[in-house]
Every structure is written in C-alpha cells, then in structure tokens.
Amino acid sequence: MDPLGGLPDGITARLLAGVNGLEMHVLEVGRAGDPVLLLLHGFPELAYSWRKVMPALAGAGFRVVAPDQRGYGRTTGWDAGYDAELAAFSMPNLVRDQLALLHALRIPRVHAVIGHDFGSPVAACCALIRPDVFPRVVMMSSPFAGAPSWDPAPRDTVHDDLAALHPPRKHYQWYYATRPANHDMLRAPQGLHDFLRAYYHHKSADWPDNTPYELKGWTAGELAKLPTYYVMHRDETMAETVAPHMPSLAQVASCRWLPDAELATYASEYARTGFQGGLHWYRCQTGGGNAQELRLFSGRRIEVPSLFVAGAQDWGIHQVPGALRRMQGEACTDMRGVRLIEGAGHWVQQERPQAVTRALLDFLHETG
Known part of the structure; x- marks a missing residue:
C-alpha cells in the first residue's frame, strides 16, 4: 500500500478486514493501552484530514484512531455505483461500521468519539445509540439537532x-x-x-x-x-x-x-x-432514509458529555436554521459548550489545528 503524502511522523496506516463487510483503511498514532479517541471525517475529506491534530492528541496520552469511512479513500467493500443499495450508507449502518472497527481493534470502549462535517452526526449517533461504548462526544462544524420526531413533517416547499x-x-x-x-x-x-x-x-x-x-x-x-x-x-x-x-x-x-x-x-x-x-450519504439524508431509521430513537437525547467545535467563519454552523440552539437546548443533556475558533472556516481542524487540539484537550480533561 503506497503511503499517503504529508503524514506526520508517527502516524501509521493499515487495512483491517471484516469490518461490517468492509476492508477499512485506518490511520493510528499513540500507544496501545492508552485511552482511545475515534476521529470521524466528513465530505469531501478522508482520515487524512485529521493529520494535523493526531500527533498532539497522542502526545497528550491518547491512542488516536481515524478511519476512512464507508465510501471513502482506501476503505473498500462498498458499491460506487449510483444505483447501489443505499441501506449500506444509512446512519445506523455507519454507526455499525464504527462498532465493528472497534471490535476488530479489540477496543471495547473509546474515551471519546469526535466527528467533523458529516462525521459529526455519525459521532452524535454513536453517542446517542451506544453511550456505553462512546461515553463522550465532540461534534464539529455540523450541529446535531436530535433524532427526528414521529410527528409528520409539514410539506416542504x-x-x-x-x-x-x-x-x-x-x-x-x-x-x-x-x-x-x-x-x-x-x-x-x-x-x-x-x-x-x-x-x-x-x-x-x-x-x-x-x-x-x-x-x-x-x-x-x-x-x-x-x-x-x-x-x-x-x-x-x-x-x-x-x-x-x-x-x-x-x-x-x-x-x-x-x-x-x-x-x-x-x-x-x-x-x-x-x-x-x-454522495450516497447525502442521498440517505435527502431521500428520508436516515429519518426513517433514526425515528427509532425519537425522544432519546445524548446524555454523555458533549462539546461542539467549529470555525467562527464557518457557515455550516447555521446552514440548518435553529440546529445549533436545538443541539444545546434539546438534543444534548450534558452540553459542555460551543467553541468557535477564530480564523477558521469549515475545515477547522486543518485550518487551526493547535486551537482545535486545545479545545479538545480542555474538554477531555474536564470530563475525566
């Protein structure tokens, strides 16, 4: 496997077979036995997008794991055709991917799951569905407003x-x-x-x-x-x-x-x-597939300690009107704050990695 360009020293890459039907490409840094941070990228990015924060998090005493998620990069076993079966890309199956990855790594429980962009709702759903495995969550750039209601939505014109x-x-x-x-x-x-x-x-x-x-x-x-x-x-x-x-x-x-x-x-x-x-992820979102699946968790809130981090110049904070307020007031019961990083737009962990690392470590130390 050819190495990715520009990876800092210490970050290693490997392929793990049998991960919920995938061969998953994973970047790692840190020592076995240290508490684990699971980092989930968004679109159009890769595990590579975490390269600037991984070494510092490992230096603070964490083992850091960042996969190429289903549909991305060097992870294989997914269907690239437009007419693929979309259930494989639904939000519950993306959570299943992470549970299967941890099983393959023999990690029963992470210290925290951290997601950026479309990885943010995946991280949020990990904490919503399996708080025993994901006891802390950081959502970045995309607020999570909660599982959808059973009430029929008004016609969207x-x-x-x-x-x-x-x-x-x-x-x-x-x-x-x-x-x-x-x-x-x-x-x-x-x-x-x-x-x-x-x-x-x-x-x-x-x-x-x-x-x-x-x-x-x-x-x-x-x-x-x-x-x-x-x-x-x-x-x-x-x-x-x-x-x-x-x-x-x-x-x-x-x-x-x-x-x-x-x-x-x-x-x-x-x-x-x-x-x-x-793009299959977006189809599950806009076509209603995710809402249909996530109604199973309607009324359930994220009860583990949570944090939101974003660039202060990121329109993603407000692209869904009201989502930021609903995340703070309804979706999360133990929200520890909103950290907006000055001088960063949507690609916050790449644009301002040191500030993001500080925000993450402050939260991780505060929550034990």
Whole structure:
C-alpha cells in the first residue's frame, strides 16, 4: 500500500478486514493501552484530514484512531455505483461500521468519539445509540439537532420556492443526491485538483465573505443568504459554482493549512475512487432514509458529555436554521459548550489545528 503524502511522523496506516463487510483503511498514532479517541471525517475529506491534530492528541496520552469511512479513500467493500443499495450508507449502518472497527481493534470502549462535517452526526449517533461504548462526544462544524420526531413533517416547499427565486437557486445537498453530481466534480472542467482547491478555499476562512450569522428559518428567502456552495444557482454544477472563487497563485503559495502537496493527496485519492461513496450519504439524508431509521430513537437525547467545535467563519454552523440552539437546548443533556475558533472556516481542524487540539484537550480533561 503506497503511503499517503504529508503524514506526520508517527502516524501509521493499515487495512483491517471484516469490518461490517468492509476492508477499512485506518490511520493510528499513540500507544496501545492508552485511552482511545475515534476521529470521524466528513465530505469531501478522508482520515487524512485529521493529520494535523493526531500527533498532539497522542502526545497528550491518547491512542488516536481515524478511519476512512464507508465510501471513502482506501476503505473498500462498498458499491460506487449510483444505483447501489443505499441501506449500506444509512446512519445506523455507519454507526455499525464504527462498532465493528472497534471490535476488530479489540477496543471495547473509546474515551471519546469526535466527528467533523458529516462525521459529526455519525459521532452524535454513536453517542446517542451506544453511550456505553462512546461515553463522550465532540461534534464539529455540523450541529446535531436530535433524532427526528414521529410527528409528520409539514410539506416542504422550500425547493420549489428556491427554484422560483431570481436567479433560481437549489440546495447543494439535493444536488449531491443527483446522478450527475459525481461526474460533475470528478470530471470538473478546471481539473480535479483545481476544483478541490477552489472548493476548500471557498469554504475556508481565507474566503473573506464567510461571515456567518443565524438565519430566521427554513425558507427560500433565508436560505438564499447562504453562500453559493450551500445554496447554488440552479443551472450550475458545484465545479462551476466554486470556479469563480479559485484563489490566486499567490494565495495558493501562502496557504499553510493546505499546501499544494497535501491537496494533491486528496486529489489523487478522489481521482481513484470518485465522490459517489460520500454522495450516497447525502442521498440517505435527502431521500428520508436516515429519518426513517433514526425515528427509532425519537425522544432519546445524548446524555454523555458533549462539546461542539467549529470555525467562527464557518457557515455550516447555521446552514440548518435553529440546529445549533436545538443541539444545546434539546438534543444534548450534558452540553459542555460551543467553541468557535477564530480564523477558521469549515475545515477547522486543518485550518487551526493547535486551537482545535486545545479545545479538545480542555474538554477531555474536564470530563475525566
């Protein structure tokens, strides 16, 4: 197995067979016997996205484990076809993946599970469903508002209303659920490397218009205030959406949190796998599959100590209006705080790894 580029010294990689039907690629650092931290990445990232915080967490006395999740990177055993059976990518099965991984590693219980972006609701559901195995949880960049209610949801007209705006708009998650989305990004006109560069830049604190604030509600008028990487122009692909925000050569050269050599690791991995594995997650979300499964836990709250961490310049905090408040007031009974990291956008653990490490260690030490 070729090594990933840019991994700090001490981080090792291996493949584990028989993990809920997967051969799972895992990055690890730290000593056997130390309390375990399980780190779960989001989209479009990899276990590699934790490379900047893993050594410091290990240095503080933790064994750190970060898998490429189902649908990503060097983990295999999942179906990359658009017509794949989506149940494999449902939220309960993603939790099952983590339980199977811990079983394969002979780890009966972690010290904490930490998830970023789409890894955040996976981490939250781990703590919701199996608090005995996941006794602490950190959610990053994507607030968890709780399991869905059994009450029927009112008819959602927001997508029709977005399409009726001038100019017409569409929500990125529903675009990600479409058949062309994978090809649009994988075969981006500007090339995959430059697409990813523009995408990461657009959602980072390096893009000056990332100045988030709370929206008033799930309405077209409010959602249209989000940047176009969340609420796109109707007739544009994601590659076309981010292309005007491609950073200059000077900006790329000065980007310390994601140098071109490290971006090349993402580009080479996604060139090999495509994006469809991660996009299946969005299809489970937008198609109602996750809500159907998670209603089993309706009314149940996360009772273990919890923390939310995000970049202060991250619109992801507010992309679902009210979710941050519901997480604090309803979904979690032992919420220890919200830490917003200045100078970071959506890729917080890459943009400001030292500040994220401090926030994590403060929480881990406070909760024993």
